[in-house]
Amino acid sequence: MGLIVQKYGGTSVGSIERIQRVAERIVEYRQAGHDLVVVVSAMGKSTDVLVDMAKQIAPFPSEREMDMLLTTGEQVSIALLTMALHQRGCDAISLTGWQAGVHTESVHGRARIQEIDNRRILAELEKGRVVVVAGFQGISREGEITTLGRGGSDTSAVALAASLKAEKCEIFTDVAGVFTADPRVVPSAQKLPSISYDEMLELANLGAGVLHPRSVEAAKKYKVDLVVRSSFTNEEGTYVKEVADMETGRVVSGVAHDEDVAKITVIGMPASGGTLSKLFNTLAAQQVNVDIIIQGSYDSELTNISFTVSADDLHKALETLSANQAALGFERVEHETGLSKVSIVGAGMINNPGVAAEMFRQLADQDISIKMVSTSDIKVSCVIPAEHTGLAVRTLHTAFGLDVKEQAVVHGS
Amino acid sequence: MGLIVQKYGGTSVGSIERIQRVAERIVEYRQAGHDLVVVVSAMGKSTDVLVDMAKQIAPFPSEREMDMLLTTGEQVSIALLTMALHQRGCDAISLTGWQAGVHTESVHGRARIQEIDNRRILAELEKGRVVVVAGFQGISREGEITTLGRGGSDTSAVALAASLKAEKCEIFTDVAGVFTADPRVVPSAQKLPSISYDEMLELANLGAGVLHPRSVEAAKKYKVDLVVRSSFTNEEGTYVKEVADMETGRVVSGVAHDEDVAKITVIGMPASGGTLSKLFNTLAAQQVNVDIIIQGSYDSELTNISFTVSADDLHKALETLSANQAALGFERVEHETGLSKVSIVGAGMINNPGVAAEMFRQLADQDISIKMVSTSDIKVSCVIPAEHTGLAVRTLHTAFGLDVKEQAVVHGS
Numbered sequence: 001m002g003l004i005v006q007k008y009g010g011t012s013v014g015s016i017e018r019i020q021r022v023a024e025r026i027v028e029y030r031q032a033g034h035d036l037v038v039v040v041s042a043m044g045k046s047t048d049v050l051v052d053m054a055k056q057i058a059p060f061p062s063e064r065e066m067d068m069l070l071t072t073g074e075q076v077s078i079a080l081l082t083m084a085l086h087q088r089g090c091d092a093i094s095l096t097g098w099q100a101g102v103h104t105e106s107v108h109g110r111a112r113i114q115e116i117d118n119r120r121i122l123a124e125l126e127k128g129r130v131v132v133v134a135g136f137q138g139i140s141r142e143g144e145i146t147t148l149g150r151g152g153s154d155t156s157a158v159a160l161a162a163s164l165k166a167e168k169c170e171i172f173t174d175v176a177g178v179f180t181a182d183p184r185v186v187p188s189a190q191k192l193p194s195i196s197y198d199e200m201l202e203l204a205n206l207g208a209g210v211l212h213p214r215s216v217e218a219a220k221k222y223k224v225d226l227v228v229r230s231s232f233t234n235e236e237g238t239y240v241k242e243v244a245d246m247e248t249g250r251v252v253s254g255v256a257h258d259e260d261v262a263k264i265t266v267i268g269m270p271a272s273g274g275t276l277s278k279l280f281n282t283l284a285a286q287q288v289n290v291d292i293i294i295q296g297s298y299d300s301e302l303t304n305i306s307f308t309v310s311a312d313d314l315h316k317a318l319e320t321l322s323a324n325q326a327a328l329g330f331e332r333v334e335h336e337t338g339l340s341k342v343s344i345v346g347a348g349m350i351n352n353p354g355v356a357a358e359m360f361r362q363l364a365d366q367d368i369s370i371k372m373v374s375t376s377d378i379k380v381s382c383v384i385p386a387e388h389t390g391l392a393v394r395t396l397h398t399a400f401g402l403d404v405k406e407q408a409v410v411h412g413s
Numbered sequence: 414m415g416l417i418v419q420k421y422g423g424t425s426v427g428s429i430e431r432i433q434r435v436a437e438r439i440v441e442y443r444q445a446g447h448d449l450v451v452v453v454s455a456m457g458k459s460t461d462v463l464v465d466m467a468k469q470i471a472p473f474p475s476e477r478e479m480d481m482l483l484t485t486g487e488q489v490s491i492a493l494l495t496m497a498l499h500q501r502g503c504d505a506i507s508l509t510g511w512q513a514g515v516h517t518e519s520v521h522g523r524a525r526i527q528e529i530d531n532r533r534i535l536a537e538l539e540k541g542r543v544v545v546v547a548g549f550q551g552i553s554r555e556g557e558i559t560t561l562g563r564g565g566s567d568t569s570a571v572a573l574a575a576s577l578k579a580e581k582c583e584i585f586t587d588v589a590g591v592f593t594a595d596p597r598v599v600p601s602a603q604k605l606p607s608i609s610y611d612e613m614l615e616l617a618n619l620g621a622g623v624l625h626p627r628s629v630e631a632a633k634k635y636k637v638d639l640v641v642r643s644s645f646t647n648e649e650g651t652y653v654k655e656v657a658d659m660e661t662g663r664v665v666s667g668v669a670h671d672e673d674v675a676k677i678t679v680i681g682m683p684a685s686g687g688t689l690s691k692l693f694n695t696l697a698a699q700q701v702n703v704d705i706i707i708q709g710s711y712d713s714e715l716t717n718i719s720f721t722v723s724a725d726d727l728h729k730a731l732e733t734l735s736a737n738q739a740a741l742g743f744e745r746v747e748h749e750t751g752l753s754k755v756s757i758v759g760a761g762m763i764n765n766p767g768v769a770a771e772m773f774r775q776l777a778d779q780d781i782s783i784k785m786v787s788t789s790d791i792k793v794s795c796v797i798p799a800e801h802t803g804l805a806v807r808t809l810h811t812a813f814g815l816d817v818k819e820q821a822v823v824h825g826s
Contacts (some may be wrong), residue, residue, distance in 0.1 A: 016469045050489070054496060056429045061496045068507050069492035072485035076463065079482035083467060083474045094481050099556060120556075143512060143533075 014044030042073025097137030151212020268331025427457030455486025510550030564625020681744025
């Protein structure tokens with residue numbers, strides 16, 4: 001029985017009662033003979049409460065002081081969970097980020113982990129203790145408390161698993177695993193027994209929301225076997241690893257969708273590379289995230305460029321373009337709302353060139369118009385009218401054979 | 414203009430609005446040219462909320478984990494106060510106990526400060542910053558987060574003032590200073606312009622509640638000039654220092670009282686020193702705090718011993734005695750409740766031998782019976798029936814000339 005790193009998110013430790021349940025689960029693992037390092041997030045909405053207090057004081061508080069403030073959230077969780085373990089006769093100790101040796105860049109709010117000095121953790125494991133570590137936080141070279149930004153606790157867990165050469169890293173969350181589609185849209189959606197890092201990355205970026213892309217990237221880089229599973233049940237979750245089990249021969253692993261997409265078309269731009277980079281730099285400077293980009297022909301001196309943004313960013317994007325029209329030199333801007341993005345993801349696509357064509361045919365058969373297309377090795381995304389989102393997802397889910405439950409796959413340990 | 418260390422207690426930073434007011438006060442000090450190190454406690458009732466969560470999990474949580482939990486309270490305060498300072502254009506930085514170099518014993522829940530490594534604080538002051546330090550907390554040699562126990566933030570402030578050789582240490586609290594008596598009992602009670610460490614210690618131990626005795630002891634040891642004042646007004650507070658200003662020639666500085674006193678008499682104890690120490694060790698082992706002790710004559714082989722405990726501890730004390738009757742060898746126990754302790758305190762008593770007699774006469778004139786007496790160089794305490802507490806305090810307050818406001822004393826800086 002080897003070492004397992006577990007991570008429990010904010011929902012999983014959102015109340016005293018849930019902390020008790022997490023403690024019970026940990027005790028079961030201990031009884032089964034596992035060594036455990038447990039990473040926890042701040043309790044439920046406690047981070048929101050802290051952010052709200054800060055906002056009452058300063059609209060743009062210093063990032064250093066925000067880190068000072070927010071890191072208290074995980075510190076509360078680790079102390080309470082450790083007390084709950086003691087109460088069950090389980091030897092355990094809590095460690096803050098700096099005590100656990102999580103060294104990061106000297107940046108606040110979004111620091112990357114640079115190194116883990118795992119000596120203290122190893123010494124505590126040696127004493128037979130469960131080590132409960134505050135996720136999301138670390139310490140800079142200058143002795144400052146830092147945070148890892150969004151998805152930070154997942155990243156903490158993966159980095160610790162890599163450093164400690166853990167058998168696996170289990171991410172406990174409020175869903176049972178990674179599904180072939182959003183079960184709220186596709187009732188026949190199946191939980192995937194396994195998925196590759198690359199597929200998970202595409203799904204994570206597409207808004208599947210189970211794991212932050214950053215933690216998946218770290219897992220891929222350090223070859224950490226990840227498991228996503230529910231903290232409320234004993235169900236097996238989804239393994240995320242180098243290569244998913246291929247015995248099912250599936251081509252597509254999942255269908256993702258992203259609603260509230262808006263399309264902007266900039267008409268009559270000077271057709272030079274410099275202008276294009278100026279356009280997207282100007283938008284990036286205003287924190288507008290651009291997704292799919294399609295450029296018209298370079299035949300003339302002027303070109304048209306279409307791109308998508310989230311509907312939330314539309315107003316800001318249009319304002320930014322308007323304010324910079326002279327500098328960018330375009331004629332006019334058009335935009336379209338009420339769109340969504342539907343994507344199929346699967347490592348099997350690499351060897352199956354007809355997949356994109358099949359996707360287009362399926363959508364056409366349902367009279368769903370395709371506004372834009374974007375592809376990668378393992379993903380095809382189509383922008384369509386939002387009112388057809390559910391139909392499109394269900395159609396593709398069926399067409400690519402995802403309605404059927406996969407064979408259970410036995411994972412050795 | 415020199416360096417001032419200020420401490421703001423939980424009530425002073427009990428809400429966002431109060432934190433804003435503290436920030437405004439600090440800005441005024443900065444504008445007057447002072448360098449400032451500001452020690453803060455956890456916001457209002459936030460410690461109680463944390464303690465309550467812990468108690469829901471474990472009736473007797475590990476002290477280490479309680480320290481981990483409770484130190485988040487001050488960390489929240491320092492971050493918010495620092496943001497409020499930034500918002501007013503005041504350069505400032507928050508430091509946790511370990512960042513501020515507060516090194517303590519390797520004990521949890523009640524660690525004593527061993528050393529302050531003030532290099533980080535000095536470096537931040539050098540940059541022209543207000544340094545906001547989390548009170549109540551420190552770090553042990555082993556890198557563990559520790560707390561200083563009750564009165565901890567006052568002690569943090571005094572220790573920092575001593576280490577930094579500050580001009581003075583201002584303790585901001587919810588009262589305007591140290592009074593000659595509790596103003597709720599004696600409407601004519603006067604705020605003292607100054608008081609000596611020794612007098613303050615007697616008053617602190619007598620339950621005047623303004624400063625924890627421990628912080629007064631530290632101030633006395635390191636000759637730190639303390640000022641107790643209100644965080645809600647601009648009134649001058651009370652200076653606590655080596656020797657109070659003596660120009661008023663006062664003999665008694667204040668009248669303190671302590672309600673809810675119970676008296677226990679152990680009858681027929683073997684009259685040997687060993688038994689006496691066994692008796693009080695047995696009570697101490699059960700955390701029963703014994704105050705005044707009076708022993709009857711040693712004439713016979715048996716003696717009677719009376720002592721007081723707080724009414725809260727009476728039940729535990731009686732149970733403990735009963736359980737140890739055989740070992741201690743006494744005949745029986747009597748007890749009396751409904752008592753209080755009234756004390757007069759004043760450094761001037763040392764040279765005025767008639768003070769105790771005058772106190773007894775004043776109480777006798779009011780037909781107040783005296784149950785027990787205890788004296789020190791600068792204090793006389795009498796145990797009396799609790800129903801006469803108010804009358805006794807007012808009578809003594811008038812008799813010792815405390816109803817009249819002292820001349821204002823000008824303090825140089």
